Amino acid sequence: MTPPNVLLLAIDSLRADAVFGPEVATPNIDRYASRGAAFRHCVSTTTSTTPSFSSILTGCYPPKHGVRGLQGYRLSSSLTTMAEVFAAGGYRTHAEVTGPLLPQTGILRGFEDARHRQGYKVPFFEWRDEVVDRMHSYVDPWFMLLHIWEVHRPYRAPPDFTKRWDKAGYQAAVRATDEWLQPVYDACGDNTIIVITGDHGEDYPDTAFQQKLIRLARKSRKTLRLKSWLPALDQRFQSLSVGHGFALHEHLVRVPLIISGPRVSPATIEQQVRHVDLFPTLCDLCDLEVPNGIDGRSLRPLMEGGTLPEEPAYMEAVGVKLEGNRIAGARTADWKLLRVGTAKPALYRLNGGGSPDEKRNLYGRYPEVARPLETFIAQVEESTVVDEEAPLSEEDEATIEQHLRDLGYL
Numbered sequence: 001m002t003p004p005n006v007l008l009l010a011i012d013s014l015r016a017d018a019v020f021g022p023e024v025a026t027p028n029i030d031r032y033a034s035r036g037a038a039f040r041h042c043v044s045t046t047t048s049t050t051p052s053f054s055s056i057l058t059g060c061y062p063p064k065h066g067v068r069g070l071q072g073y074r075l076s077s078s079l080t081t082m083a084e085v086f087a088a089g090g091y092r093t094h095a096e097v098t099g100p101l102l103p104q105t106g107i108l109r110g111f112e113d114a115r116h117r118q119g120y121k122v123p124f125f126e127w128r129d130e131v132v133d134r135m136h137s138y139v140d141p142w143f144m145l146l147h148i149w150e151v152h153r154p155y156r157a158p159p160d161f162t163k164r165w166d167k168a169g170y171q172a173a174v175r176a177t178d179e180w181l182q183p184v185y186d187a188c189g190d191n192t193i194i195v196i197t198g199d200h201g202e203d204y205p206d207t208a209f210q211q212k213l214i215r216l217a218r219k220s221r222k223t224l225r226l227k228s229w230l231p232a233l234d235q236r237f238q239s240l241s242v243g244h245g246f247a248l249h250e251h252l253v254r255v256p257l258i259i260s261g262p263r264v265s266p267a268t269i270e271q272q273v274r275h276v277d278l279f280p281t282l283c284d285l286c287d288l289e290v291p292n293g294i295d296g297r298s299l300r301p302l303m304e305g306g307t308l309p310e311e312p313a314y315m316e317a318v319g320v321k322l323e324g325n326r327i328a329g330a331r332t333a334d335w336k337l338l339r340v341g342t343a344k345p346a347l348y349r350l351n352g353g354g355s356p357d358e359k360r361n362l363y364g365r366y367p368e369v370a371r372p373l374e375t376f377i378a379q380v381e382e383s384t385v386v387d388e389e390a391p392l393s394e395e396d397e398a399t400i401e402q403h404l405r406d407l408g409y410l
C-alpha cells in the first residue's frame with residue numbers, strides 16, 4: 001500500500017471554539033472535521049509558540065524537550081523529532097513556518113527543506129501561492145509542517161487588512177484563513193492525511209473599547225510604576241492581558257485537533273487528548289516507529305471507536321510577560337490545577353470543559369483531587385533530559401531576539 005502523505009497544518013492562535021463553536025463560519029475546516037477524527041477537547045502543552053511546537057514535534061513535555069520560553073532555549077539534541085522519524089521512514093520532509101520558529105531553535109531538525117517566512121507583517125499575500133507551487137513539486141511520500149500566521153495578533157483580515165485587536169477582528173481573521181487555505185488543501189491530493197490544529201489558543205477583548213482600556217492599563221503600569229507603590233492594582237492590571245503566553249486559561253489551552261484522510265474514519269472524540277499525543281498517533285497511522293520515552297500515546301484506539309484510560313495533560317505558561325515566573329498546570333476533563341513556583345497551587349473545576357469555573361479556587365476543599373495532580377506535575381518536572389549540546393551562541397540568540405522584537409513580543 002502506498003504510504004500516505006501528511007500535512008500538519010498549525011494555525012497559530014486558533015482556539016477550539018473558533019472551529020467547533022457556532023460563532024465563526026469555517027466551512028472548509030468543518031469539512032475535514034466531519035470526514036475525519038475531530039478531537040473536541042485537545043489541550044496544547046504551552047501557550048507560547050516555540051515551546052508548543054517543540055511538544056508537538058517531539059511528543060514530549062517541556063522539561064524533557066528543554067524549550068521553556070521563546071528566548072534562550074534550544075530543542076534537546078537527544079530527542080528524535082517527528083520530521084526525523086518521517087525522514088528515516090522514507091518520507092521527504094518539508095517545513096513552511098513563520099514567526100519565532102527559526103532554525104536556531106533546533107525545532108526544524110529533520111526537515112530537509114525548511115523555509116522561514118519573513119513576511120509575517122503582511123499576511124494573506126503571495127506566500128500561499130508560492131507554497132502551493134512548491135507543494136506541487138513534492139515527491140511522494142511527503143510530510144509537511146505548515147505554520148500559518150494569519151490568525152495571530154494583530155488581526156488583519158481581508159479586504160482592508162486594518163489592524164484589529166478585538167473579538168470581531170479575530171473572528172474575521174479565522175473566517176478569512178479558512179477560505180484562504182482552500183488551494184493548500186487542493187494541492188494535497190486524496191492520499192494525504194491532513195491534520196489541522198492550533199499551537200495554542202487566544203484571549204481577546206470582546207470590543208474595541210475594551211482593548212482601549214487594556215492598553216491604558218498597560219501604559220499606566222509602566223509609566224506610573226504601579227508595581228512599587230500599588231502592587232494590588234498593578235496585579236489587577238496585569239491580569240487584563242490579552243493575546244497568549246501569559247496564562248493557562250481554557251481559551252488559551254483549548255485547541256482544535258482534526259485528523260482526516262486515508263486510514264481515518266469519521267469520529268467525534270469528546271475525551272481529553274493532548275498535543276503530545278499527535279506524534280505517536282501519526283507514527284501509528286503511517287506505520288512508523290515511535291521513539292522510546294516520549295510523553296504522548298497513540299490516539300488511534302479512540303479514532304476507531306475504542307477506549308483509552310484518561311490521562312492528565314501537563315501544561316506550562318512561559319510567556320515574556322510572566323518575567324520568568326513560569327506557571328505549571330495539570331488538566332483533566334473536570335479539573336485544572338495551576339502552580340507558580342513554590343506558592344500554594346490553585347484548583348479550578350472545569351465541569352467537562354462545558355462551563356469551566358476558573359475564578360473559584362477550590363484547592364482547600366478538594367485535597368483528594370489536588371494531590372494526584374500535584375504529584376503528576378512533579379513527575380513531569382523530574383523527567384528532564386540532560387542535554388550535552390552547547391547553549392545557544394550569542395549570534396543565534398541575537399537573531400532570535402531581533403525576530404521577537406519584530407513580532408512585538410519584546
Ligand SMILES: [Zn+2]
Nearest residue numbers: 012013049199
Ligand atoms: Zn503561536
